[in-house]
Amino acid sequence: MKKVLKIIGIIVLVLAFGLVGLYLFADNKPYIHKGYQEGIETGGDIEAKYLHSGEYQTKKTTAKAEDPIKKYTIYYPAELETENRTYPMILVVNGTGGKATKYEPEFELYASWGFITVGTQDKGTGSGQTTVATLRYMLEQNENPDSVFYHKIDLDNIGITGFSQGGAAVFNVLTKYEEASFFKAAAPLSPVSEHTAETTTDYPYDSADVKCPIMILAGTSGEFETEIVIPLSELNRQYDKITTPKVMARRVGMDHDHMMYSAGGYVTAWFRWQLMGDEEAAKAFVGETPELLSNALYQDQQIDIH
Secondary structure: OHHHHHHHHHHHHHHHHHHHHHHHHHHHOOOOOOOHHHHOOOOOHHHHHHHOOOOOOEEEEEEEOOOOOOEEEEEEEHHHHOOOOOEEEEEEEOOOOOOHHHOHHHHHHHHHOOOEEEEOOOOOOOOOHHHHHHHHHHHHHHOOOOOOOOOOEEEEEEEEEEEOHHHHHHHHHHHHOHHHHHEEEEEEEOOOOHHHHHHHOOOOOOHHHOOOOEEEEEEOOOHHHHHHHOOHHHHHHHHHHOOOOEEEEEEOOOOOHHHHOOOHHHHHHHHHHHHHOOHHHHOOOOOOOOHHHHOOOEEEEEEEOO
């Protein structure tokens, strides 16, 4: 009998280790890999240009933090270490269960276009609290003589983007915290809608309180995307409430999860224009023929920028 119990104990232990191993594998499996852009279709020259790497060589650094942030992941232009100038910054906010280390190639893309790009390991970002903590951390680094970012952050040009729950977090950061004034532009991607956040989560928000230019992008495919996360009716309702310069569009046939990175060309172009004054990037959104309006890969486009 003791022998049988011992065997059972060994089996249980092996199974437990196996389950832990499977969890760790899934928890750390990347969403995207280097070169992921090659598999994304584009419908315009500007979208294609800014979906691929820019002219800057990039570097990465990390810093430990308390739970739930756990770790800051920061990509930046390598020349930052030697140039006497400041660089705009983008905070990237995870969706539910996500963490920065699962989609680092996206951070590297933004950094290659000249942005300091920062994310965390927080898997439940909706309230915006850890994103504000991340901003405070980077502001401290900007004043720390021992930091590589000492006086290197352009405090007048800070942007924020986030996917799904992270998109809702973008709205909360922009509307509920004093630090909202630091953000010059935003780009929530398939954000949990205002209605869904209000009725099913603990991170409700009011899009009417946004005070900076904002671009909202979502997909059209899949019941989860269209009926739960942010159906077109809710996207339109939120968009109509916003009084700042604004853009919205839905990518045709794109499901919820892939919106995290499939619209990256326009996200990069948006921040290049808003935070760096890039006139070529601006042509995606303004001028006689904004590219986004004629891009066949998108529908339900609206642009209200005066």
